[in-house]
Amino acid sequence: xxxxxTATPRPRDARLLVIDERGAMTHLAxxxxxxxxxxxxxxxxxxxxxxxxxxxxVHMRTGSSVEVRLAGRDSLLPRDATRFTAVVFGAGDFxxxxxxxxxxxxxxxxxxxxxxxxxxxxxxxxxxxxxxxVRFENPVAAIWEGxxxxxxxxxxxxxxxxxxxxxxxxxxxxLPVAFEAPSAGFMLDWTVISALRARGAAFATLTHxxxxxxxxxxxxxxxxxxxxxxxxxxSTAALIEASRDRGGRVIAVGTTVVRALEHAARADxxxxxxxxxxxxxxxxxxxxxxxxxxxxxTHEPGTSHYDLLRAFQDDEVLRRMEREADAHGYRTxxxxxSVWLAHSRSSxxxxxxxxxxxxxxxxxxxxxxxxxxxxxxxxxxxxx
Amino acid sequence: xxxxxQKGLRVAITGGTSGLGLALVRELVDRGAxxxxxxxxxxxxxxxSRERPAAAGIVGDVSRKDxxxxxxxxxxxxxxxLDVLVNNASSLGPVPLVPLADTDCxxxxxxxxxxxxxxxxxxxxxxxxxxxxxxxxxxPLVVNVSSDAAVTPYAQWGAYGASKAALHHLSRIxxxxxxxxxxxxxxxxxxxxDTPLHALAVPGADRSTLKSPDVAARExxxxxxx
Numbered sequence: 001x002x003x004x005x006t007a008t009p010r011p012r013d014a015r016l017l018v019i020d021e022r023g024a025m026t027h028l029a030x031x032x033x034x035x036x037x038x039x040x041x042x043x044x045x046x047x048x049x050x051x052x053x054x055x056x057x058v059h060m061r062t063g064s065s066v067e068v069r070l071a072g073r074d075s076l077l078p079r080d081a082t083r084f085t086a087v088v089f090g091a092g093d094f095x096x097x098x099x100x101x102x103x104x105x106x107x108x109x110x111x112x113x114x115x116x117x118x119x120x121x122x123x124x125x126x127x128x129x130x131x132x133x134v135r136f137e138n139p140v141a142a143i144w145e146g147x148x149x150x151x152x153x154x155x156x157x158x159x160x161x162x163x164x165x166x167x168x169x170x171x172x173x174x175l176p177v178a179f180e181a182p183s184a185g186f187m188l189d190w191t192v193i194s195a196l197r198a199r200g201a202a203f204a205t206l207t208h209x210x211x212x213x214x215x216x217x218x219x220x221x222x223x224x225x226x227x228x229x230x231x232x233x234x235s236t237a238a239l240i241e242a243s244r245d246r247g248g249r250v251i252a253v254g255t256t257v258v259r260a261l262e263h264a265a266r267a268d269x270x271x272x273x274x275x276x277x278x279x280x281x282x283x284x285x286x287x288x289x290x291x292x293x294x295x296x297x298t299h300e301p302g303t304s305h306y307d308l309l310r311a312f313q314d315d316e317v318l319r320r321m322e323r324e325a326d327a328h329g330y331r332t333x334x335x336x337x338s339v340w341l342a343h344s345r346s347s348x349x350x351x352x353x354x355x356x357x358x359x360x361x362x363x364x365x366x367x368x369x370x371x372x373x374x375x376x377x378x379x380x381x382x383x384x
Numbered sequence: 385x386x387x388x389x390q391k392g393l394r395v396a397i398t399g400g401t402s403g404l405g406l407a408l409v410r411e412l413v414d415r416g417a418x419x420x421x422x423x424x425x426x427x428x429x430x431x432x433s434r435e436r437p438a439a440a441g442i443v444g445d446v447s448r449k450d451x452x453x454x455x456x457x458x459x460x461x462x463x464x465x466l467d468v469l470v471n472n473a474s475s476l477g478p479v480p481l482v483p484l485a486d487t488d489c490x491x492x493x494x495x496x497x498x499x500x501x502x503x504x505x506x507x508x509x510x511x512x513x514x515x516x517x518x519x520x521x522x523x524p525l526v527v528n529v530s531s532d533a534a535v536t537p538y539a540q541w542g543a544y545g546a547s548k549a550a551l552h553h554l555s556r557i558x559x560x561x562x563x564x565x566x567x568x569x570x571x572x573x574x575x576x577x578d579t580p581l582h583a584l585a586v587p588g589a590d591r592s593t594l595k596s597p598d599v600a601a602r603e604x605x606x607x608x609x610x
Contacts (some may be wrong), residue, residue: 047512049460078461144461148454165453174512175465176457194564205516235519279414279473 002157002329004336007167009186015337016187017325019218019370021300021344023317025324030187033295039200040248043148043237046182047205047258049173049244052165053180053212056093057115064107065091065204068115068134068176069154069179070227071212075275076177081136085226087215088130094162098216102109107132116150116256118143128220154180154212158333177229183334184296202243204236208256208278213305224304229277230260237264237273240290244269247352249292255299255308258282258291265289269347284310287376293347298325312341393417393609394463394517398446398506400439401428401472403531403579408470413439416603420462422446422455446473446502447494456509466513467522468608471503471551472529475541479584484542485537492543499547503528504554511567518566526607528555530571539547541585570606574600 004011014030028035037043053070059162072085090102104338106129109123113134120134136143161254170185172193193203208230215221240250240261250269252258264271269290280286281304288311299305301322321339330337392396395412399405400421409421413436418442423429426474440462444455459466475498500573507514507526517524534548555571560570576582578594 047516049457049512053455078464081461142457144458145442145454148457148461155418169453169509170512172512172515174516175460188560190565197564205519207516233516233520235521 002331002336003333004331005158005160005333007159007161007163008057008335009167009181009183010189011335014187015328015330016351017298017321017328017330017337018340018341019313019317019321019342021342021346023313023344025189025321031192033187033279033338033340034195034199036340037196037199037201037251038248041244041249041251042202042204042243042245042248042351043196044204044206044236044240044257044261045170045172045185045188045259046178046180046208046210047170047172047174047185047194048182048207048256049170049176050153050168050178050181051164051176052147054094054152054154055118055150056117056152057113059105059107059119060112060114061108063297065372066104066113067091067093068113068120070211071131071179072228073177073209074229074277075229076175076209076229078144078175078209079216081139081140081147083135085126085134086132087212088132088218088229089216095157095160097157098214098326100201101216104130108150116146118146118150125315127223128217130217130220131223144156154319156214156333163373172205174205175207177207179212180210182210182256183333184257184338186335187295188253188369191274197355199228202235202247204239205230206230206236206257206260207384209261210254210256213303221303225259225278225281227277228256229275230256230257230263231275232260232271234273235277237271241270243349245355246354247348247355249346249348250290252291255282255294255296255305258288258294258308258311261290262286262288281307282311283307284315286311287344288312288345289323291343293340293342296341297336298333298339302318309341312343314344317344320322389586393468394420395470395608396420396422396459396463396466396510397470397472398422398502399520400441401425401432402472403581404574404577404597404600404604405470405472406497407597408472408604409436409439411598411601411605412437412608415609417468417609418463420459422459439586446471446506447475447497449505452502452505452509455506459510460513463516466510466524467517468525468527469507469510469514470527470529470604470608472527473505474499474529474544474581475547476581476585477547479492480587481540481544481585483540487543492546495543495547499544500550502550507558507569514567515565524567525568526555526558526567527604528552528564528569528571529610530555532572532573534571534573544585572604574604 016030067089088104123133168181401423433441435461450490514524535550559569
């Protein structure tokens with residue numbers, strides 16, 4: 001697929017490849033995304049803002065230039081912004097593809113890193129020589145100022161121009177805890193959110209510290225995604241439960257939302273509100289309990305993001321999705337086009353049947369919903 | 385007035401080291417709100433931080449595009465979210481005040497950058513947090529500090545008056561648009577106050593006729609915590 005090499009978070013011509021429960025495919029303008037959403041559904045997005053998580057500086061023991069990319073932390077609490085998991089790169093910056101970057105000097109516990117106004121100590125070397133835990137020595141307010149003023153958004157070589165921080169913030173961006181943009185959310189704006197509500201769907205958010213997507217090192221990439229803290233507001237958990245009770249679908253905007261919701265999901269598909277840390281890898285053997293469809297950027301096979309999609313549809317459908325996207329010139333990466341992938345074993349239909357069985361119908365009659373489900377491959381695609 | 389709402393209410397105030405902004409920082413900190421304030425000069429920020437250590441001081445200039453996101457990041461880093469944004473920082477334009485015909489374009493641009501574009505940008509950068517506050521049922525609010533010069537055409541107040549008029553109207557339109565999100569945007573005229581900005585504009589004013597910024601701050605604080 002073609003990398004989207006321009007930092008346009010909301011390109012007007014962005015497209016959406018729609019794969020319904022049965023694996024049938026259609027194409028939509030991404031701006032028409034809300035046409036896929038039905039009354040009673042809930043759309044859940046990640047409202048994390050992107051931290052300027054790339055810090056250039058010096059490894060003091062060797063005097064070498066390094067780039068430290070913050071990649072994880074234990075909680076979302078602002079006062080806990082002292083300890084981070086980080087990936088270290090050698091000299092240079094995003095203009096060199098990660099796989100061609102020089103190695104950093106070997107890190108040892110106790111080593112000091114000077115990152116602009118920030119002073120960090122290497123606390124531990126983790127499961128890979130370039131994966132470290134760092135502790136900032138500055139007061140917390142000075143850490144936030146240092147990140148805000150000295151940090152730059154993490155960026156890859158396929159976008160040649162330096163990203164501005166606002167290129168990486170979605171319209172709904174709130175707490176700055178994501179290490180890379182939760183880019184599926186670029187498709188949302190306030191006009192779309194308003195249109196969702198007008199259709200009788202709910203909109204809700206959670207906050208998930210989206211980690212880094214690639215390090216340029218296969219061994220290190222295999223450790224991704226790292227554990228990611230998240231927070232699910234009580235209001236979001238309540239809206240999800242209400243939507244499911246009505247037979248509505250839970251539509252996740254982005255793989256981070258899937259990861260958080262499935263980590264917090266109870267057996268009955270409702271979610272525990274509050275703070276948690278998503279630790280599992282979602283893949284082909286994951287049984288999804290909460291999410292019925294995911295809207296995501298396009299991802300390359302072998303990445304953890306792609307593996308997550310395998311929980312929604314089998315590999316044959318995903319291969320067809322790849323071919324379809326390739327054939328139609330879809331652009332990949334965070335500023336590219338998107339896919340809507342419905343869960344092939346979504347329980348939404350079963351929930352509707354159960355509701356009908358209980359005789360407590362939602363605002364919309366189940367028979368009408370069943371009609372929608374049964375009219376073939378176009379059921380998911382573009383019914384206004 | 386609800387004491388409940390003040391506790392844990394997360395408020396950011398621009399122009400927080402003098403005049404109305406400083407009075408608001410003091411008033412809201414003393415009422416138990418979590419306050420972050422923004423001002424251009426580090427000495428001023430440090431002075432107010434020493435006076436009210438509970439408030440988070442942030443150095444930044446809302447008229448500069450490149451400062452907006454660093455300010456927003458630090459506000460959210462200090463407060464963990466946001467319920468109230470007070471866009472208070474203001475520029476008079478030319479000092480001393482002069483008729484529009486003698487106003488340099490750059491002075492008008494500076495007034496617009498500080499009084500209109502800056503509040504627009506900062507509100508946008510923090511809108512996701514305000515919307516999250518609304519979804520949590522915390523009734524978020526943006527207060528844009530306006531002036532009677534936004535409505536009445538006072539001679540010599542052209543740059544200031546035009547920029548505040550634009551801010552006033554922006555507030556009204558935005559308030560309409562964001563009502564469905566549960567975010568209120570208010571434009572408030574605090575009255576003629578005894579502040580450094582007023583002294584710059586009207587050096588010979590009889591200060592005894594001017595409203596104390598402390599009084600205006602209490603009025604706005606009452607509104608914010610309702």
